[in-house]
Structure formats: C-alpha cells, structure tokens
Amino acid sequence: xxxxxYAEHDNATLNKVTLSVVAAAKEIGGDIxxxxxxxxxxxVAEAAAKxxxxxxxxxxxxxxxxxxxxxxxxxLVVELAGDYSHILAAATTTGKNFAPRVAALLDAxxxxxxxxxxxxxxxxxxxxxxNAIATVKCADAKKVLTVRGTSFDGVAExxxxxxxxxxxxxxxxxxxxFVGEELAKSDRPELTSADIVISGGRGMGNGDNFEILYKxxxxxxxxxxxxxAAVDAGFVPNDMQxxxxxxxxxxxxxxxxxxxxxxxxxxxxxxxxxxxxxxxxEEAPIFQxxxxxxxxxxxxxxxxxxxxx
Amino acid sequence: MKVLVPIKRVxxxxxxxxxxxxxxxxxxxxxxxxxxxFCEIAVEEAVRLKEKGVVTEIVAVSIGPKxxxxxxxxxxxxxxxxxxxxxxDEEVQPLGIxxxxxxxxxxxKPELVILGxxxxxxxxxxTGQMLAALAGMPQGTFASEVNVADGKVKVTREIxxxxxxxxxxxxxxxxxxxxxxxxxxxSLPNIMKAKKKPLxxxxxxxxxxxxxxxxxxxxxxxxxxxxxxxxVGSVDELVDKLKNExxxx
Numbered sequence: 001x002x003x004x005x006y007a008e009h010d011n012a013t014l015n016k017v018t019l020s021v022v023a024a025a026k027e028i029g030g031d032i033x034x035x036x037x038x039x040x041x042x043x044v045a046e047a048a049a050k051x052x053x054x055x056x057x058x059x060x061x062x063x064x065x066x067x068x069x070x071x072x073x074x075x076l077v078v079e080l081a082g083d084y085s086h087i088l089a090a091a092t093t094t095g096k097n098f099a100p101r102v103a104a105l106l107d108a109x110x111x112x113x114x115x116x117x118x119x120x121x122x123x124x125x126x127x128x129x130x131n132a133i134a135t136v137k138c139a140d141a142k143k144v145l146t147v148r149g150t151s152f153d154g155v156a157e158x159x160x161x162x163x164x165x166x167x168x169x170x171x172x173x174x175x176x177x178f179v180g181e182e183l184a185k186s187d188r189p190e191l192t193s194a195d196i197v198i199s200g201g202r203g204m205g206n207g208d209n210f211e212i213l214y215k216x217x218x219x220x221x222x223x224x225x226x227x228x229a230a231v232d233a234g235f236v237p238n239d240m241q242x243x244x245x246x247x248x249x250x251x252x253x254x255x256x257x258x259x260x261x262x263x264x265x266x267x268x269x270x271x272x273x274x275x276x277x278x279x280x281x282e283e284a285p286i287f288q289x290x291x292x293x294x295x296x297x298x299x300x301x302x303x304x305x306x307x308x309x
Numbered sequence: 310m311k312v313l314v315p316i317k318r319v320x321x322x323x324x325x326x327x328x329x330x331x332x333x334x335x336x337x338x339x340x341x342x343x344x345x346x347f348c349e350i351a352v353e354e355a356v357r358l359k360e361k362g363v364v365t366e367i368v369a370v371s372i373g374p375k376x377x378x379x380x381x382x383x384x385x386x387x388x389x390x391x392x393x394x395x396x397x398d399e400e401v402q403p404l405g406i407x408x409x410x411x412x413x414x415x416x417x418k419p420e421l422v423i424l425g426x427x428x429x430x431x432x433x434x435x436t437g438q439m440l441a442a443l444a445g446m447p448q449g450t451f452a453s454e455v456n457v458a459d460g461k462v463k464v465t466r467e468i469x470x471x472x473x474x475x476x477x478x479x480x481x482x483x484x485x486x487x488x489x490x491x492x493x494x495x496s497l498p499n500i501m502k503a504k505k506k507p508l509x510x511x512x513x514x515x516x517x518x519x520x521x522x523x524x525x526x527x528x529x530x531x532x533x534x535x536x537x538x539x540x541v542g543s544v545d546e547l548v549d550k551l552k553n554e555x556x557x558x
Contacts, residue, residue, distance in 0.1 A: 070450070100438035104404060104439035104440075107404075110403065110404070110435050111524060112435060122527065126532065127431055127432055128326045131326050131335075131532065132326060134529050135526070135530070137525050138523060138525070177476050178475055179474040179475060180473075181468075181470075182471050239467075244432065247469065253555070270532075282540075287537060289537065291555065292539060292541050296544075304544040305548065309548065309558070
C-alpha cells in the first residue's frame with residue numbers, strides 16, 4: 001500500500017489539518033507521499049517534508065494551481081495517481097471540492113469524511129448528521145478518501161526528513177477561473193483547531209450582540225462560531241457556521257450561547273470534550289448534550305461570565 | 310437555456326433516525342420522506358433563473374425508487390417543466406448516480422446542472438463534482454450566489470475561510486449551499502398542474518449504466534451517546550466547575 005496525501009495550505013503555511021490526514025494515512029499503512037500544489041508554495045513543501053511519517057513530498061508550483069481550482073487540481077492528482085492505493089485529502093471545502101472529481105476520473109469510489117481507519121479497506125464515517133456511524137468497506141485497488149480532521153490527532157510537525165521533488169506537470173483545464181475572494185480576518189484561533197470554541201445562535205438577536213462573545217473569547221483564547229440560524233439571519237458570516245454542513249469542531253470546551261441545539265448543529269460539535277450550554281429555555285435540546293447547563297438570559301450571563309474570568 | 314436539476318428523496322430533515330437493532334442500517338420504515346433540502350434550493354435557483362428569463366426549460370431528474378416520483382412532482386409543482394425518473398430499488402452510490410446523470414446530460418444537453426451540495430442521509434458531498442468530472446464540465450460547488458451572463462456563470466462559493474468567486478464556462482455544474490436562496494412553497498394550483506406535467510421513467514439499463522455499489526456497508530451503529538450533565542445555578546458555579554472539575558479553563 002502507498003498513500004498520497006493532498007496538503008491543505010494557503011501557499012504560505014501548511015494547514016494543521018494536514019497533520020491529521022497524515023495520521024489517518026499512517027493508520028492505513030505504507031509509504032506516505034504528500035502533494036503540495038499551489039503557486040509560490042515552496043515553504044509549504046519544506047514544512048511538509050519535516051512532518052513525521054512523510055517519506056516524500058511532491059511540489060507542483062504553478063500559476064494553474066494558485067487558487068486550488070478543482071478542475072486543475074483534479075487533473076494534476078489524476079496524472080500523479082499512478083500506483084497509490086489511497087488518495088487522501090482533508091474534508092475541508094478544498095478537499096470536498098476536488099476529491100470527488102479525482103475519484104470519478106479514476107473510476108474509483110470515494111469515501112467521505114472518514115472518522116476512523118479499521119484497516120486499509122474498511123473505514124468508519126458518520127452518516128445522517130452523525131446520528132449513525134457506518135463501517136464501510138471498499139475492495140477497489142484504488143480509493144479516494146476525505147478525512148475528518150477532528151477525528152484524528154495530528155502527527156508531529158517535526159521529526160520527518162522527506163525529500164522534496166518538484167513536479168512540472170501543468171494542468172490547466174481552461175474552463176474555470178478565479179475571480180476573487182473575501183476571506184475573514186481574525187486574530188482569534190481558527191475554529192476547527194481551537195481548544196475552546198464559543199458559539200452564538202439565534203438567541204443572540206443580532207450581529208452586534210456577538211461582541212459579548214468576542215470579549216469572552218479573547219479572555220479564553222477561544223474561537224467564535226455560530227449556529228446555522230445565526231448565519232441564515234445574517235448576524236455573522238458563513239465561515240463561522242458549526243454543524244452538519246458547516247464546520248466540524250471538537251474542542252476541549254464548547255460553549256453554546258443562545259443555541260437551541262438542532263440535530264444539524266449537534267452534528268458539528270457533539271464530539272467536544274466538555275460542552276456548556278447557556279440558554280433561557282430550559283427545555284432546549286442543547287441541554288441534553290451539555291455537561292454543564294445554565295438556564296439564564298444570555299445577555300446577563302455572558303457579561304457576568306466575562307467579568308469573572 | 311436548459312437547466313437540469315437532479316434531486317434526491319431522503320428522510321425528512323426533522324426526523325431523528327434510529328439505527329436498526331441488527332446494525333444493518335437505519336430504520337426507514339414508516340419514516341417521513343421528503344426532497345433533500347439542498348435539492349429544494351437547487352430547484353428554487355433554477356426557477357428564479359427561469360423567472361429572470363435566463364432559463365427556458367427546467368428538467369428535474371431523480372435516480373431512485375418509484376416513490377421518488379413524489380419528489381419529482383414536488384419539483385414540477387415548484388416550477389420544473391418536466392422530469393425523469395431513473396428507477397431502481399437497489400442502493401445507489403454517488404459514483405453510480407453521477408454516471409447515470411452523465412448519460413442524462415448526454416441526452417438532454419443542458420447548459421447548466423444545478424444540484425444540492427450533499428444529501429442529508431449519506432452526507433457524501435460527491436455527486437455534483439463527480440458528474441462535472443465525467444461530463445468534462447467546470448464546477449461551482451457550495452454556491453451562495455449564481456450569475457449567468459455572456460455564456461459564462463459566475464459562482465460565489467462558501468469556503469472555509471470565507472467566500473470565493475469563480476467564473477465557469479458553460480455548460481457547468483453548480484452545487485447549492487444553504488444561503489443561495491430560500492425555497493418557496495408549492496401552491497395548491499401548481500401542485501394540481503404538476504400532476505399533468507410529463508414524467509418519464511427509465512431504467513439504468515436504458516441508460517447503459519451500471520449502478521452496482523462499489524462500497525459495502527458492514528454495519529451501522531449508534532454514535533457514542535452523550536448524556537446530559539448537570540444544571541448549574543449561577544455563573545459563579547459554572548466558572549468553578551470549569552476550573553476545578555472539568556479543568557478546561
């Protein structure tokens with residue numbers, strides 16, 4: 001067996017979720033090659049070469065890969081797919097975007113969001129918003145997997161000494177182009193890797209009221225998330241959504257504020273170590289999964305919490 | 310232009326499914342079924358494009374059991390002009406569905422395919438991308454805004470870091486995210502009219518595709534259950550518990 005891991009990055013820094021994907025690759029077994037595709041991504045390739053357990057890094061540095069357009073990246077991965085038995089990517093919006101294209105072009109099945117490796121052919125994954133865990137098996141010689149980052153403890157960033165090979169394959173499908181992006185700027189930790197997450201729901205009332213969560217977050221070094229209801233209502237942008245179709249988080253501490261606890265939200269956070277719920281409705285379903293529940297008006301409880309931290 | 314909207318019949322999103330006692334799957338007997346919510350958003354987007362005069366014909370398609378005709382009728386009540394059911398009682402998986410859809414695309418030659426980014430049963434998030442690859446089309450996944458102009462489609466995508474906009478040549482595949490639109494409800498007169506709209510039934514054999522699953526489900530289990538903890542009486546007690554009992558702050 002040999003595994004190709006697609007590195008998640010922004011052309012400057014290797015995203016830590018890649019360490020979790022390498023951890024999944026290690027459980028599968030065999031040599032691990034990491035592909036870094038981007039533009040001006042040499043530093044990322046150098047970082048990937050140091051990751052524990054990686055035996056080789058392929059660096060495809062070209063204009064065509066700058067914005068990770070699925071059409072170009074998929075064609076590149078297919079070109080390099082050669083003898084790899086498993087092709088892995090993080091279940092991020094990048095991985096979810098190009099990986100199924102790779103699978104289809106290789107006529108290989110994809111298993112999405114694996115949460116556990118049973119053996120090289122058998123994996124566990126959540127279905128129905130995490131209300132069931134399926135153990136699935138695929139005997140095909142080549143398979144594509146996306147990996148749920150929060151389900152695997154990342155390998156060490158240092159310790160490896162892989163060689164870096166540059167790849168001069170240029171795949172520009174010419175059918176899609178990048179127009180622009182609006183990326184959230186925040187000094188707070190990233191939602192999916194933060195130790196503490198504090199999230200607000202519909203109960204926050206409006207976007208300005210999230211300010212009280214930001215204050216608490218800054219004292220705790222926490223990331224701030226939101227329920228779908230809060231995003232749909234326009235309180236906060238989509239990149240803050242935690243849930244079945246948003247981000248999956250599993251911090252040490254998750255504080256749900258003014259969130260009722262729809263199953264779609266629980267799907268995104270119920271693997272958190274400790275869950276706190278603050279809600280004025282004592283019947284809210286969120287209390288059924290919370291380790292500590294506080295029935296209170298959030299506009300009194302959160303500022304008080306802020307003052308006591 | 311013609312738009313193809315693939316849809317899926319799934320468990321209603323309000324239903325909390327139960328795992329069968331023999332761990333062979335989830336219990337779908339007597340459970341309310343509905344159109345996958347992301348597919349409703351796809352139908353709505355197609356209808357809005359038609360209302361804007363961009364789209365002239367909307368064809369809904371589903372691959373699944375006979376009962377999926379209900380969801381196709383719903384799509385037609387919402388504004389689809391006609392529909393196709395590729396009928397099969399076997400389990401279907403994204404790669405097989407994408408192959409069947411590719412065959413439909415070859416027949417129908419739509420300029421745009423709009424479908425949900427994922428179905429809320431399997432949570433796979435694969436079919437649109439696979440179809441795009443098989444059909445050699447570009448893709449705009451997780452769309453929160455779609456603009457068709459000058460033979461191209463501009464798609465704003467919800468990505469982990471925020472929003473990204475891409476421009477795709479046509480024909481193209483777009484997969485819908487939650488914020489793309491708010492689907493309308495079908496009116497009674499439109500539900501009545503939908504009963505008279507054409508619904509073609511085909512078989513996978515008609516399309517010459519093999520839908521045999523490539524991934525087998527060994528077992529399905531309940532996730533580790535989280536039990537409710539304690540209610541604390543005050544913020545002071547909460548801070549104390551987090552510091553001294555859970556030791557997480």
